[in-house]
Amino acid sequence: MNTVNENESFLERHHYLLRRLHSLSGIVPIGTFLMIHLTTNSSIVWGLMDGKYPNMHGGAATYQHEVNFIHSLPLLLLIEIFGLWLPIAFHAGLGVVYALSGSNNVRRYKYQANWRYALQRLSGYIGVLFLFYHVATLRWGWTFLMPGNTKWDSEFAASTMALALRGETDGFTAVGMAVALFYMVGVSLLVFHMANGVWTAAITWGLTVTETAQKRWGYVCAGLGAGLMAAAWASVIGFATLDYDKAREAEEYIGGGHGSQILEAENESVRHSGAAGSEAVR
């Protein structure tokens, strides 16, 4: 079996390795990043509750604080390319090849696991489109795809994000509404894709063998999915319903290179590990 056969394609020769790397890449780095990313983004909501930034939009302030931290990381572009974009391209590219090798039959076999099989592939297809849009518009600055040609600005992270989802500062443009909905669908599908993927990966790798173990692990994955789904929805809803002016105010207060005078006040009120990051930005 291991002898090199000239008639075998690259995919065939490294069939197993690629399959397993595909599975692995979904968890590390992609899934791990997704968890961090959604936790960060949902700070637009939980930042409101933690009362760290009284007298301003706490969500926008916390979020800006997090963004500042990320943008302070050295070699950010390289991390993004090798830690995210390439793994995602690999996972998505092979994923499409693998998905095309099957043909779903939920119409005939309406079992729950079979629905998840179909949805895993559908969520992969839509998810990759969504991710492309998401990265292209927000990271690569393809503003022509943005409602109202918004340009996302890391120094005004929350407010420009709100614009990106709405198309205008108050309410929604039609395109904005579509984008916001696309975000809701996109993140939901990706969260499902990850939770279900973690469940199937445990079978693929042979971690959960018995039906009981698979069921138990299923509960764990469902819990993980529910938590991430809450974070994902919180993020999208949080940004989409943001008070633009208040966010702007908070961002200016936190500063992404602006308003250095505020930093001292912040350092007093924030006992937060990210604080060092803010300083680095300054």
Add this chain to the structure above:
Amino acid sequence: MSGSDRQRVLVVGGGLAGLAATIRIAEAGIPVDLFSLVPVKRSHSVCAQGGINACNEVARQQGYSEYEHFDETVYGGDFLQHQPPVYEMAHWAPKVIDLLDRMGVPFNRTAEGQRQLRLFGGSLYKRTHFAGATTGQQLMYALDEQVRRYEAEGRVNKYEFWEFLRPVIDEDGRTQGIIAQDMRTMQIRGFRGDAVVMATGGCGLVFGKSTNSVMCTGAAAARCYKLGVQYGNPEFVQVHPTAIPGADKLRLMSESARGEGGRVWVPAKKNSSGQWEPHPNSGMDPRQVPQDERWYILEEKYPAYGNIVPRDIATREIFSACMDGFGVGGGNMVYLDLTHKSPEFLETRLGGIMEIYRKFVGEDPVEVPMKIFPGVHYSMGGLWTRYSADADYARVKGGSMAFDLDREWDPDERPACGLDPEATDNMMTNVDGLYAFGEVNYQYHGANRLGANALLSCIFDGLFCGQGVVKYVQGRSSSPAAEVSAAIFERGERDEEEIVRRLIDSSGGENAYDIGRELGEEMTAASTVVKSGGRLESALVRLGELRARYDKLSLADTGMWTNQNLSYSRAVGDMLLIADAVLRGGLNRKESRGSHYREDFPTRDDANYLKTTVATYNTGTGQADISLEDVEIGLVEPRLRTYGAVESGEKEEEKATAGASGA
């Protein structure tokens, strides 16, 4: 040398016997072409449920032995079998089990990891090895896997979905190959073989509904019979006591259900004189029937063996209870009750049949007693075969050598009273080079087969007699079939094409499916549990009508691509021939023995009928000519066969009481 390089054996039938033969022959380095109507893994042997008998250490230490196994088999078969082959088979049984064990058969295990054993009909010792209640399926798969291995190594060629049409026999009476038809493309062609092994199973479909699979028409045997191969004991057809009736077939409820403690009863009430009378409300919920209104028909009459009397006896008791009006709800049904056993026990021991009952009847035998009735199951008769007895048989028979039963024989040193392992004619039909193994072989089971002996006889035939085939083929290496003129094959192909053409062109309006159904109904009514001269005569008349109608068939499908209509219609013609032999054999046998019960001759008549029926096809009359042949009974003297029935007044022999508790 060039000759032997091109030698090969053709095995027809891929059940246990055919696969075992294939393994043994291919292993010896002779290529095998294996023909089967179905992918061999789907052969009828998968339907066997209960187990496979063999002497084992536990039983041996309680007084059992290979000799006892032999004796039980002969007693169970009402002494109609030639004894040397049975003797050899019983002594080989432990080796067969070991081999199957090595092949990976998942036999049930004891806590210590030993093979688990169960009781079975006709024995008071636990000597039946089993894998749940699907033992046949498990053994089949183990052999199928070994054959697949040889197939992957290029030693075996499978011809699946090929139908055997006839053996090719040359002018000197030697088998040179077969003619077969691809049931997909309908191509008919000849195959050369230095020996041909028929392992084509029984003929249950002659009786319409039976426990057999749909391919068990007996057609392959009939096609040999038509060309001069003799047929032995056709009238001996086993009716299994416990089957569940269905619209398309009767589904077997294994004897292991009784071996594991299942009890046969009917609701009944005792009258003032202590006699059982039919229950006024026998259709009531069986769980509500009080203990003292349950008539355990077998336990009461056969205190020693109880529910595990041999099949012919259990069948007749159940049948007559129903005829006397004791059937559940007045119908043809009795209860087979396992509800006193724990669900876990039933699942590990009998899961397979529990599932069949649940699926096909819709009730759970764990909760409710099963409703069963006898059904045609196994053909003791089959192609007549010969054998060569081993050296000591003649001495023991002639009295010049003592066979001391009290001595504990080392199995390897026991007197050689079985088969000669050097002989090439063991289980060869009267046609040179044409063998019959397994159910299609009439040997081993006499007038009634004991449960769990069929799997054994099939595998034994394949392994032991397969060696003989190898020797036979080696013996003709200077004149291999490969060098025979093509003319006889071409003639065979032409004749078979002619048969096809006649069927396709025929337009008399008769339907083969109707004839098949009517044949089955008539055979079941006339020639199963209770027979009589008059009824058999009238069945022969009816058979004549059916044969006349058969000549006026019209096929609904006349195409030449995967025409099952043609295949079945052709088989019906062959079934009519088997039916004729069954009826004439039964009519000629004016006694009752084993499965053959004549109400006009209700007792056994050793003086006149301790003989094999040999049916020879008469090409002139198109009927069976019946003759009788002596049975080799040199080892065990025939004795009365009562199984300790209390009404018979006989004191059951020594062992009936001895082993009952300990086994």
Add this chain to the structure above:
Amino acid sequence: MASSNGTVQATTRTVRFRIERSDGPGRGTRWEIFDVPVASGGEGSGSANVISCLQWIAAHPVTVEGRETTPITFDCGCLEEVCGACTMVINGKVRQACSCLIDDYAPNEGDEITLEAMSKFPTVKDLFVDRTRLFNDLKRIKGWVPIDGSYNLGAGPRETPDTQQVRYKLSECMSCGCCLEACPQYTLEVEPSGKGFVGAAVISQARYFNEHGTGSTLKKDRLDVMSGVGGVSDCGNAQNCAKACPKEIPLTESIAAIGRSTTFHRIKQFFSGK
């Protein structure tokens, strides 16, 4: 023998069969409709199933339009769900025809039952398909115990009752193909490539042989196949196999167990170079 003589009088109703027919490979398909009388309620006669209805049609091959046609070609054998032959798609789902009781599927007058051939295997004719690929795949995984010949060499390895129970369940696989028909990852190959996904049945058989003392001597070869093209990693975890299996074989457990074995196998291979 066991004929109907029940106390409850049987009544007859009509069941309509819609059957997808095909004259041969590549010859297209067409639907034919038959009305079949079915007896019900007669205790002791046994209830009708799809096979007995197909047998009735064989004896009366006339469609509802009154057109004479040919009997339906179909595969069947034991009729008690142990041989696996009569697998077909009934009312959209794959199963054995013999255990498909009409009283369950079509309890009322005029109820309809749809029959189609399995779609994942090449059709030979009508409902009759060619499942050779499945048997070839059993060769691919060396699905046998490599014994030293059939001569008497004593007993096989001992086995605990627990292992026996696990193996017994796996050994009940009758190669019917239900799990493959229901599997979204198993696709029709008109010409066998020898590289296609082997499917749950064969993966489970690989596990079966690996679990046996002597059978495990070929474990490495089997895991090479299982971790190659068409092996276990082609599974998409839809888990229809376990649902479709008529013998309730824990196929998803087998898939995971083989997944685990291949994981170790490949890691070991990576470091040992063998």
